[in-house]
Amino acid sequence: MDSYEQITPAVELQDRVTAFQESLRQDGVDGALIVQKTDLFYFAATAQQGWLYVPAAGAPILMIFKEFERAQAESTLEDIVSLGSPKKIPDIIRERGHQLPARLGMELDVLPVNLYRQFDSIFTDSTIVDVSTAIRLIRAVKSPYEIQLLRNAAACSDAVAGKVPELLREGRTEIELAGELEAYARSLGHQGIVRMRLWGSELFYGHLMAGPAAAVPSYLASPTGGAGVNPMIGQGPGFRKIQKNEPVLVDYVFALNGYLSDHSRIFAIGALPDELMRAHAAMLEIQEEVKRFAVPGAISGEIYEQMVASAEEKGYGEWFMGAGERRIRFTGHGVGLELDEFPFLAKGQQLPLTEGMIIALEPKVILPGKGVVGIENTHLVTASGLEPLTKMEDEIVILAG
Amino acid sequence: MDSYEQITPAVELQDRVTAFQESLRQDGVDGALIVQKTDLFYFAATAQQGWLYVPAAGAPILMIFKEFERAQAESTLEDIVSLGSPKKIPDIIRERGHQLPARLGMELDVLPVNLYRQFDSIFTDSTIVDVSTAIRLIRAVKSPYEIQLLRNAAACSDAVAGKVPELLREGRTEIELAGELEAYARSLGHQGIVRMRLWGSELFYGHLMAGPAAAVPSYLASPTGGAGVNPMIGQGPGFRKIQKNEPVLVDYVFALNGYLSDHSRIFAIGALPDELMRAHAAMLEIQEEVKRFAVPGAISGEIYEQMVASAEEKGYGEWFMGAGERRIRFTGHGVGLELDEFPFLAKGQQLPLTEGMIIALEPKVILPGKGVVGIENTHLVTASGLEPLTKMEDEIVILAG
Known part of the structure; x- marks a missing residue:
């Protein structure tokens, strides 16, 4: 290259x-x-x-x-x-x-x-x-040239998540696994720097955390936080050792030639409790619902409300996109050269969707003390709804324990 | 940890x-x-x-x-x-x-x-x-507590540079080597994010580049630039394969518990041309000169001028800290929680040094088409001059070709 x-x-x-x-x-x-x-x-x-x-x-x-x-x-x-x-x-x-x-x-x-x-x-x-x-x-509205660059970045996201089974082992710290995955990302041409526009926001590759550590909230306007390596950073992977039978969240951004693909998958060494498996399946259902109704003309704030209503209906209202009073009030965001682009699928947003917009859709359940499950894919808004730019399966990847 | x-x-x-x-x-x-x-x-x-x-x-x-x-x-x-x-x-x-x-x-x-x-x-x-x-x-003036945190970060800088001989091989791309070194840094607790205060400035770990690629200038207020992986980033390692007999610059920042250590060493697979060896030795001489005269009360801008004068006297005026009209006009900078802290050893700066200041001193020669040699260590300003926080030898590390 x-x-x-x-x-x-x-x-x-x-x-x-x-x-x-x-x-x-x-x-x-x-x-x-x-x-x-x-x-x-x-x-x-x-x-x-x-x-x-x-x-x-x-x-x-x-x-x-x-x-x-x-x-x-x-x-x-x-x-x-x-x-x-x-x-x-x-x-x-x-x-x-x-x-x-x-x-x-x-x-x-x-x-x-x-x-x-x-x-x-x-x-x-x-x-x-x-x-x-x-x-x-x-x-916010991407040209065919930009969409191709985003597809290239999304393919790299799939490759990075696809590498996880090779590197994930019981007893490794989050930060060790993060480092090796990041080295692999670098070898594919990851630019390192992930740009955010909102002042005071920053992200280093993304959030790779396991079990209860993944459910630790942070200052960041994001459903997940993480312990981080120190209070100065206050988010992302920390020094906790990854264990069996807990969800390992790999929510990484691939930054290729300026363009960002935002992508989350859940892994586990050995089986996960049914509660978590069911919650994950519920988030995939919400993703499928949104794919159909997020068509051109749909109002971004209304998509958010529909997702919240669906999560409540499925019994996840309390933990959808975080827990507590200051949980984030969005379920997806535009992405391009910056991670926080228009449109925001967020409370009160009036911007209608347009063909060519790119949306990182991230229905997630945050269970304090247990972990995070859910999905994130980067999608293109088409005439018939959302087309994922990624190919990897959405299901939880269970590795032999 | x-x-x-x-x-x-x-x-x-x-x-x-x-x-x-x-x-x-x-x-x-x-x-x-x-x-x-x-x-x-x-x-x-x-x-x-x-x-x-x-x-x-x-x-x-x-x-x-x-x-x-x-x-x-x-x-x-x-x-x-x-x-x-x-x-x-x-x-x-x-x-x-x-x-x-x-x-x-x-x-x-x-x-x-x-x-x-x-x-x-x-x-x-x-x-x-x-x-x-x-x-x-x-x-700008660090407490004993902060100085200890900076010493810890500097020890990690030494460890990262000390890892290079194990990973550096002919034919690897800069970006591959960078990724593996970064994974090692992460395993030591590197926080990833390196903060800069100047708006529009950013750095991803640092500058790992070899041969002519290291001498490519960039927008950054830094003596080195690098091709980078794309025009959006425009600095740092790129996709060039590292060759024998060329200087490999490893100018990396270790960010530990918020505090930054800025550190450069030169490596080579096989011998380097005498011209580069001599230039490196000249930069080490300048570093030794500054260590003595950068005492409390010394004016930061005057230290800069003395370094420039010494470089000219040694025959490196044309390539000291960059080449051309827009080369940077500084030779060192304060460092702490941010990479661009007071004092700046820069043209016109009037700030006098004080005990407890920390200075990343970086006399470097940039030879267009050939490469970069020189040194960078993070120092503490003491009553008798600069005390390096790092222990690694300053000489070029020549590996068997």
Whole structure:
């Protein structure tokens, strides 16, 4: 595999920029300055350090501080310049024949205050407005090119989960098993870094935990937490030894060429108690229900409510997606270059599904003191409902004890 | 190792909070609201989701959204409350007998604009000011407790580099070797996530690259870049096969119980060209020079200039810390809970060294088309200069070809 295999085609960038420009014009924004690394990669095909100016009409200008030659090799945009200081951005915009924007869009959901103030002092006559929701709405609907990259990532998710039976043995610590599985993921080209947009959120590969440790809640907006290796991290695998007859959750994200596949499977050394087997089967039933009714036009918040109602009906209301007052109020999320993309299948969400959206659907039961069962697959929204991008069977994998 | 081995002692938190309160009073700030995960862990011993209010005088209040019981188990602060919404923070502050702050400190170097605006609307009568520099100055000087944690991390760095000869073989890809070394690091308790404060910066373990690939520059404020596995990541190991007679850079961060040790060693299968051996020896000489003159009171920017001057004198001016116009202008950096802490041995920096500071010193030569040589060790600033926390030899490790 060559490191420059995945150069985003020029036509892809054109479509994305065009969609964004339509959105800017609708919102009365004259131009946007993209600075966040993931959005920059989405619109410019490079994550080198720089600034992308997208006027409401006309060609985008990619200004690169570091590393210019690398950005030139990666980006299929036409207008790429080397720039030593953001103070010169207004000059570049004017040189291209644009007026400076009266209303300038920026990513105010992620941009730190001090950096914002720097741009505010550079664009003294502009009002800076938030275009992050507009960007996220565009990014939520994937092109065929992106869907293929997501299929590639999902195939790697299957491969990683498929490797678990070879590595899982009684008495190994969660963290040891995690390390070996991660090494295998790396050998397949996993990029390591898993991007999350929500400030203060982070994830290291995912959640590999067993038995009661998997049911330990954490700060993260996720149904599962985990003990983690220390209070600074506070999630994920810890030093607990994996035992027989307990569910081993392997909820890992495969990050390939920027795109993420979110995937959970349950393993066990020896049989699991019936209670857990039944709960898992109930979660698979919920997944099948959603696959049918999550069609274009379905409202994301209503899908969440339907899943909650179904879990309650099946007797799992108390432990569905966590336990207690602060359990998370979502059952699935969009995924792409970031793990927390639109749409959110979450309480109160009004966004309707559209063909080409990608949803990591994760009905899970968290039984305090016992463990976690359930499923997660990354799906494509099609005209007839959800199509899983993954191939591996959803059932619990029981290994000889 | 138990996941809760490293509960930060109460006396440690008291000292940190006291130092911060002195700084707040000096700056005329009435109280600070800490929200960033790393700062929260530093002052409250937990990284669960919440808000820490530190009044200029009086006991700090830790308000936890999620996960309250976990924060209670981790934090040795006395006043910990469960709180469902940040809107109630002013009530909590008043209930404790404090007036609401006229000047409220927040971490404006990292806090996103939209979140800032939320707090601005909650503290309607307060002026929000930036206290990030004050926090970073306090965090720059480590306590004996922290120094011990850093020594533990440094010992793991040595262990990881010491494992390389067992795993390094001709024809393996950088990414394969990286994965196996990372699995070993995980088995020692590496937390995975390496925190950086500078927005848009990220690092996955570090930079393991060989030959010309190690000399490929990237967007990162680092002397080395690397091809990486794709343009979205744009740094670190790639898919290139490691060959004989080329320098293999293993520049990895060990993150143990929150604390980071930054460490580089050079390996080779078979002999290296004399040019590279000489360049490496020159970097070791520079390291020895700095160890003596980096004493308390020395100015961080002047240490940088001395290192640059020494590199020029030795004939490496053109390739010291990178090549070309946008090469980085630093030769070392503070390290602790984050990788980019004060002090920076960087152009123009005026901060004097203090006993108890920790500096990752990294004189390196980047020879385009050939590779990277040089050294990095994490040091403690003592009365007599720098004491390395690492034990491994600094010389290039030549393996039988």
